[in-house]
Amino acid sequence: EPEVTQTPSHQVTQMGQEVILRCVPISNHLYFYWYRQILGQKVEFLVSFYNNEISEKSEIFDDQFSVERPDGSNFTLKIRSTKLEDSAMYFCASRPGLDTDTQYFGPGTRLTVL
């Protein structure tokens, strides 16, 4: 069964460094998402992406964040200058359609900012 994959599984970085989190959505899906989950807290929506552009973003998704689908396969989340509070699990999800279709989540990348 096809699945969403994410790399790396764990990323450790120094505060102020740039990180790129990578996701490979399921191939025939059209809608893509990034979420984050701070340890012990709820899953927070960051951004949704469709037709090669951002559809919606949350207030968390400020100028430090960007997303790209560079080659029709990968879907990346870049954090330009990481802060301590960016430490969290980051989940990518993809979806074939909207109203009746489920989201398929990747296993997540644990980002630790020191």
Add this chain to the structure above:
Amino acid sequence: SQQGEEDPQALSIQEGENATMNCSYKTSINNLQWYRQNSGRGLVHLILIRSNEREKHSGRLRVTLDTSKKSSSLLITASRAADTASYFCATDAHTGGFKTIFGAGTRLFVKA
């Protein structure tokens, strides 16, 4: 409360009992989803119910949706120890773009 708030926050039951979790939300929705998350792992989709549906079943899961009260419930019947996990509701709203908002979750512990 925020969009997609569950109660109870934590629930502990014996194997074989039923578990009921509730979710409330604030804005209009297109659909509501329930997910499961084992500790430290990714999210697994359980069931999606559309705004024009009132009840849906999938195996031991039963979901209800009351759009007049902006609430949903997830019932797990004949629970098993393997059902121990966190359960989240999530709502889809088309607000120009599309976003999915998760609730805080219910931690379910099923004792063998």
